[in-house]
Amino acid sequence: MTIKPILKMGNPLLLQRSQEVIDPVAPEISQLITDLFDTMYATKGIGLSAPQIGINLRVMIFGFEKSERYPNAKPVPTTILINPTIEILTQTMQAGWEGCISVPGLRGVVSRPTKIHYQGIDEKGQPIDRIATDFHARMVQHEYDHLEGILFPQRITDMRLFGFENEVWDKIITNNIPVYDL
Numbered sequence: 282m283t284i285k286p287i288l289k290m291g292n293p294l295l296l297q298r299s300q301e302v303i304d305p306v307a308p309e310i311s312q313l314i315t316d317l318f319d320t321m322y323a324t325k326g327i328g329l330s331a332p333q334i335g336i337n338l339r340v341m342i343f344g345f346e347k348s349e350r351y352p353n354a355k356p357v358p359t360t361i362l363i364n365p366t367i368e369i370l371t372q373t374m375q376a377g378w379e380g381c382i383s384v385p386g387l388r389g390v391v392s393r394p395t396k397i398h399y400q401g402i403d404e405k406g407q408p409i410d411r412i413a414t415d416f417h418a419r420m421v422q423h424e425y426d427h428l429e430g431i432l433f434p435q436r437i438t439d440m441r442l443f444g445f446e447n448e449v450w451d452k453i454i455t456n457n458i459p460v461y462d463l
Contacts, residue, residue, distance in 0.1 A: 283316045284323045285334035290384045290432055299332055299339045299428045305363045305406050310340065314361055314404050317342045324382050325349070327357070328420050330427035333383050339364045341424040357417045362409060365401035367425050369394045370412070377419060378453050378460040379433045380446070389443035390458055391436040393422050 288295050302310060313336055321329040321342060327350070328343035344359035345351075374392040397418045400410045413421055423433065437443050446453075453460055 282319045285316050285320045287320070287324065287333055287382050288335055290387075290434070294335055294337065295332055295383060295427070295432060296430045297332070297337060298430045299330075299337050302338050302340060302363050305402050305404060310338075310363070311404060313338065313340055314342065326382055327351075328424045329382075330424045332427050332430070339428045341365065341428060343420045343424055351416070354416050357420060360409065361404045362399070362401040362421075362424075363403065365399055365421075365425055365428070367422065368398040369396075370398055371396040375415070375419075376458050378442075378458055379419075379423065379436075380460075381423070381433050383427075384432055384434060386445050387434070387443070388446050388449055388453065388460070389434055389437040390439065391433050392438065393419050393436075397421060399425075 304310065313331060316334060317329050317331065317340065320334055327345045327348055328341065330341040331338045341362050342360065344357045346356050348354055371394055373395045375395050376390050376392045378388050379391045380388045395418060396412070396414045398412050399421050400408065403409055426433070434443060
């Protein structure tokens with residue numbers, strides 16, 4: 282089991298677009314995926330991207346059967362996604378309070394499209410081609426942003442809805458905007 286340190290906002294590696302993976306079945310990619318899962322589970326996360334552990338490659342993982350943090354959320358299939366692409370399928374947006382292990386202690390409201398089409402390949406080189414909605418779509422977009430060098434605070438349009446959790450908690454519980462800690 283290898284738990285990697287999580288890079289935090291301010292680290293320049295988090296602001297770079299990640300490089301394409303040339304050989305998805307290479308042993309070093311397999312080790313990276315193992316490290317991502319070990320680290321995600323150790324941090325009780327539901328998604329993680331390679332840049333968050335300092336690896337500048339287009340690899341992300343996400344998913345859960347049941348989540349302590351989101352007991353009412355529908356399961357999202359545990360997925361390894363290499364060299365992903367995303368297509369937005371709707372103009373319908375949903376606002377949600379997001380957090381991130383690379384931006385600890387802070388939350389902000391981010392609006393994201395509610396329906397997407399994503400593609401990529403898995404660790405065996407097999408294609409993945411899915412339509413995702415709602416929370417599943419948000420998870421994919423959040424992790425994909427990491428591959429593009431974007432952190433969730435860069436998506437916030439109203440800075441009055443951004444701050445340290447303990448300072449914005451009253452807003453979080455009173456404005457009926459869903460809370461996501463991705």
